[in-house]
Amino acid sequence: MFSPPHVRVRSALRPILVALTSLLLLSTMFTGTASAHGSITSPATRNYGCWERWGHDHLNPNMAQQDPMCWQAWQANPNAMWNWNGLYRENLRGNHRGSIPDGQLCSGGRAEGGRYNALDAVGAWQTTRLPSSSNFSVTLTDQARHGADYFQIYVTRQGVNTATQPLRWSDLELIRTTGSYAPAETTVISNLSAPGRTGRHVVYTIWQASHLDQSYYLCSDVTFG
Structure with a gap:
């Protein structure tokens, strides 16, 4: 026809x-979900690292053996990885310790209705290797260009093993409180120093964004030396 x-x-x-x-x-x-806010991308936060390593292949069962902490996080809530830049709380007025309980630091006190709870799981998260604890940097990727009122950067004390115990405020030492930063897609905080650290640690970053009273709580697992 x-x-x-x-x-x-x-x-x-x-x-x-x-x-x-x-x-x-x-x-x-x-x-769409990955362009709204921001996070620490170097050294990678727990959920950013899981997204970076497995976002293209997140259903691969081999992850359970190769990267078990990421596997449990993907199984618990895949949106925590797709939304690696959305881990924040609002209107805490700088009361970080009073608002985020021990054992919930990496989820921002169960932020976003518990979306990020699996980031508090205790275990051997994959680490970013840093050559030295006496001179390292932290990089914020801020896709929405929120800017910062300040950053607070902590490192776990020597002897704290976050692979076997939940992260607590008393495990952390504040090594830098910065001033404000103008809005930019990339912000690097350099010349950080946490003397005496070797082996596995957590770099814990609080980013207080400028556009609103919006606080981000970000766990990056590292190995020094």
Whole structure:
């Protein structure tokens, strides 16, 4: 049966239009949530590291053996990884210790209705290796350009083993409180020093954003030396 040329053209274009629509939906799903806020990307936070290593292959059962802490986090709530930049609390007025209980530091006190609870799980999270504890840096990726009123950067004390015990405020030493930073996509806080540290540690960063009373609580597992 003969089809007019304009009908044949529309039929040929239909699969292309369907494919383009699908790509647009996928783009919205995976980049829309990941462009709203920010996080520490170096050394990688727990959920950013899990997203970076496994976001392209997060259903791979090999993760259970190769990266078990990420596996349990993906199983608990995949949105905690897709939304690696959304771990914050609002209107705490700088009362960080009073608002975030011991054992819940890495989830920001069960922020976002408990989305990030698996980040508090005790175990041997994969670490970023840093050459020295006497000179290192922390990098914020701030896609929304919120800026910062200040950063507070802590490092666990020597002898604290976060692979076997929950992280507590008393485990941390404050090594830097910064001034304000203008809005930028990337902010690097350099020349940080935590003398005497070797082996596994947690670098704990509080980022107080400037646009609102919005506080981010970010755990980065590292190995010094």
